[in-house]
Amino acid sequence: MARLTPLREAISELVQDGNTVALEGFTHLIPHAAGHELIRQGKKNLTLVRMTPDLIYDQLIGSGCASKLIFSWGGNPGVGSLHRFRDAIEQGWPHPLAYEEHSHAALANAYVAGASNLPFAVLRGYTGSDLPKVNPNIRFIECPFTGEKLAAIPSIRPDVTVIHAQKADRRGNVLLWGIVGVQKEAVLAAKRAIVTVEEIVDELDAPPNACVLPRWAVSAVCHVPGGAYPSYAQGYYERDNRFYQSWDAISRSREAFTAWIDRHVRNTADFDEFKRVFAESAKQEAA
Amino acid sequence: MEFSATEIMTVAASRLLKDGTVCFVGIGLPSTAANLARLTHAPEVVLIYESGPIGAKPTVLPLSIGDGELALTADTVVSTPEIFRYWLQGGRIDVGFLGAAQVDRFANINTTVIGAYDKPKVRLPGAGGAPEIASQAKEVFIVLKQSTKAFVDKLPFITSAGYLDGGDAREKAGIPGKGPAAVITDLGIMTPDPVTRELTLTSIHPGVTVEQVKAATGWDLKISPDLKTTEAPQPHELEALRDLQARTAKAHGQSGGGEG
Numbered sequence: 001m002a003r004l005t006p007l008r009e010a011i012s013e014l015v016q017d018g019n020t021v022a023l024e025g026f027t028h029l030i031p032h033a034a035g036h037e038l039i040r041q042g043k044k045n046l047t048l049v050r051m052t053p054d055l056i057y058d059q060l061i062g063s064g065c066a067s068k069l070i071f072s073w074g075g076n077p078g079v080g081s082l083h084r085f086r087d088a089i090e091q092g093w094p095h096p097l098a099y100e101e102h103s104h105a106a107l108a109n110a111y112v113a114g115a116s117n118l119p120f121a122v123l124r125g126y127t128g129s130d131l132p133k134v135n136p137n138i139r140f141i142e143c144p145f146t147g148e149k150l151a152a153i154p155s156i157r158p159d160v161t162v163i164h165a166q167k168a169d170r171r172g173n174v175l176l177w178g179i180v181g182v183q184k185e186a187v188l189a190a191k192r193a194i195v196t197v198e199e200i201v202d203e204l205d206a207p208p209n210a211c212v213l214p215r216w217a218v219s220a221v222c223h224v225p226g227g228a229y230p231s232y233a234q235g236y237y238e239r240d241n242r243f244y245q246s247w248d249a250i251s252r253s254r255e256a257f258t259a260w261i262d263r264h265v266r267n268t269a270d271f272d273e274f275k276r277v278f279a280e281s282a283k284q285e286a287a
Numbered sequence: 288m289e290f291s292a293t294e295i296m297t298v299a300a301s302r303l304l305k306d307g308t309v310c311f312v313g314i315g316l317p318s319t320a321a322n323l324a325r326l327t328h329a330p331e332v333v334l335i336y337e338s339g340p341i342g343a344k345p346t347v348l349p350l351s352i353g354d355g356e357l358a359l360t361a362d363t364v365v366s367t368p369e370i371f372r373y374w375l376q377g378g379r380i381d382v383g384f385l386g387a388a389q390v391d392r393f394a395n396i397n398t399t400v401i402g403a404y405d406k407p408k409v410r411l412p413g414a415g416g417a418p419e420i421a422s423q424a425k426e427v428f429i430v431l432k433q434s435t436k437a438f439v440d441k442l443p444f445i446t447s448a449g450y451l452d453g454g455d456a457r458e459k460a461g462i463p464g465k466g467p468a469a470v471i472t473d474l475g476i477m478t479p480d481p482v483t484r485e486l487t488l489t490s491i492h493p494g495v496t497v498e499q500v501k502a503a504t505g506w507d508l509k510i511s512p513d514l515k516t517t518e519a520p521q522p523h524e525l526e527a528l529r530d531l532q533a534r535t536a537k538a539h540g541q542s543g544g545g546e547g
Contacts, residue, residue, distance in 0.1 A: 026338045026367055027353025051367070052415075075412035077314070077351030078539075086410045101399075104337055105371040105419040112368045124376055127462050128395075128448025129418045134404045149461060179338045179353045181367045234355050241350055241539045 002172025002195075002215040007227075008270060010194045010220035011037040015046075019159035022049040022111075022190065023056060026181030027077065028234060031164040032056050033227035033271040034196050039063045040265055049156055051107050051182060052077075055230070055247050058084040059265070061097060062257050068098040070156070072107045079244055083251040093254060101135055106153050111182045113155035114189025125151040161190035164228045165213075166235060167204060168197045172215035175204045178234035180211050187213055196224040198236050224271055290520045292473035293432075295492045297323060297528060298520040300384075300430045300471040309333045310382045311375060311420050314352045316430045317384035319531070320471075322348060326527045335374060337416040339364045348535040371416070375423050378463070383424030385417055385447070387431050389439050392485050392506050393456075394429060394449030394467035394477075396421060397442045404444060414446050421447035426468040433472035439505040450484035457484070474500045476517065477508075485509055492517045 015021060015038065023031050035056035038046070047068040050057055054076060060066055062084030074085050088097035102110070109121035122141065132138040132151075141152045163183045165176035174195050176183060187193040195213065200223050206212050215221075230240035250260045264281070268274045290298075300320035304310060306329040312321045314336075322345065325332045334343045338353035342362030349357050358364045365374075374380065388411050389397040398417060402408030421427055427449075431437055449467045450457045457466050466484075470477040476490040487509040488500055493516055501508050520528075 027351040028338075028355065028358070071413065073413045073415035074410075081410075081412075089410050090407055101413055103414040103418040104367070104416040105375065108368040108371050112372070123372075123419075124423065124463070125419050127422055128445065128451050128457070128460050129414070130399075130404075130445045131414060131418065178355060178358045179340070179364060181338060181353070184366065185368055232355055234358065238355065239351070244350075245540075 002218040002221045004170070004172060004200070005220050005222060007034060007037050007196060007222040007224055010222050011041055014192045014194055014219055015043055015160050017044045018046070020047040020049060022156065022158040022161045022186050024050060024161065024163055024181060024183050024186040025228065025231060026052060026179055027239070028179040028181070028232055029164045029176060029183070029228050030054065030056055030231035031162045031196055031227060032229055032231060033224045033274070034162045034164070034194060035060055036265045036271065036274060038065055039261065040268070049158055051104055053082065053085060055082075055244065058082040058247070058251055059261060061085050061088050062094065062251065063261055063265075064094040066097060067095075068100070070100045070102070070107075072102045072104045076244055076247060078241070079248050083248070084257060087254070100137055101131060102138070102153060103129075103131065106138070106151065107156065108182055108185075110153050110156040111185035111189050114157040115185045118155055120152045120154050122150050122152050156186075156189055158186070158190040160192045160194065161186040162194045162196075163187060164196045164224075164233065166197065166233060167199045167201050168195065168221045169201055169204050172218060172221045173204055174213040174218060174221060175206045176211050184211055184213065188217060192219040193217070194220045194222065196222045196227040198225050198227070198233050226275060227271060288520070288522050288525050290525055292492070294525060294528060295517065295520055296430065296432070296471055296473040298524045299476060299490075299492070299517050300428060301327065301524070303428055303469055303471070304329050304332055304382060304384070307331045308381045309335065309379060310384055311335045311337070311380045311424055313385045313417070313420070314349065315386050317386055317428070319348055320430055321384050322531060323524070323528050326531060327524055335370065335380065337367065337370055339367055339370055341365060341374065346534060347538040348531060350539050371419060375419055378423070380420070380424040381426070383420035383427045383464070385420060385427060385429050387429055387437070389437050389442055390429060390431065390449070390470060391439060391442045393451060393453045394470055394479060394486055395442055395445045395451065396429065396447040396449060397444050399444045399446045401443055417447040421449070422462045422464055424464050426465045429467055429470045431470070431472060433474045433500065433503040435503060435505045438503065450479060453484045454482070474503060480509070487511050488514060490515045490517045493519050
């Protein structure tokens, strides 16, 4: 049953070192503030799952929170490489990162399977690709009815899924819209789910087919306005494309990255202070 | 009108998309070409992005495959599992429009790694939606710039299948879609030989020499005996492309785009 709780408490109580954690959001509604809180609390040895590891996973990996990554596309969209992700994979900094690599279709299916309480996902996939040669978790099975060969991968069943949404009501029911990606499946596949939201409202006013996560399917709801920044929240704010571009320079060297994380994340108390310090940095840069 | 090598690549790629086609669009060059088609000769083309928008009609190019502009201009927005399960795997996609870091002579695609997988020289972003788009769309167009780094004799990693080892290897592997119908570059257009499935230069862009194309290819590229010259971009095509890019630059402060 969802509790309305500060983000710090939700992360502290619900995420343990060594957990498998999925932060989902496909370009839209990426839970950056929650990712920062994981870094701030120094969470370790996490297995991070995400279809499109982007800036927030670059930050988590570079901050030493992750020991393994399960993913299907790792880049800075429209800009280029994720330098911390690459440094971890290519040079083992800050420590070696194990990784398990899939296609989008497979991971999307694996979340569906997890939410459906199935041990594995089945799809027409990977034929002719070298991915099954390097990922022992991609196997092929025979259809018991037609004999067709189909790809199978284990379900994704995170200990904790974290997402960001537009609204929750005071009882903790959550509403999201726009590009909803795999968030519903990721929440329902997980043992525990944390949702940060832009707004807490009296009434959700959700139409009957809207993407609503009922309060009893969520562990904690945290009011974190702006919590998807620099990603976007449709109806609230746009993606800060310039920050995605500037991340390329910030993340390129270990020193610049560490200085940025220390100043904006490790040495800030919470997301409100992050926003204040971040605004100061932007002002200094503009001057 | 004068045009750049990137412009003729984009225009040539856009022309291959017929009006009314249902197209699964990769981000970057494919998205530019597909939207140019929609804004010129193919107003009824249906653009599907893997993040969930179906029938997206963006006025500016998306930077990322989940931009809000795609959702706001779409006929409907569905979940990512639904896109891959019902719409792609369900067999409803006519054309998969993909980019690539590297291709080989059988139009297999690498977007995973340069060097050994366990000890990568360069770690690329990875598969994204491409393996299943490449296998399940009825046909595939690939657009990328031509160089010996990109057009390699042997791929270090096959992320997404083209014609595998050539001939009937793709059918034998049980891949449902027909495979790459064309590889469009800044120098010309390569199409697979009907029997061997080896990429053959069938159209060369105006002002480009065969020697140039061969020099930018990491294998001994076959040249079609019926080699044609690509029709130069028409003024209305160039204007539509430049307007689109100017609108995009104004909105985002940059061009381009990536997955994520």
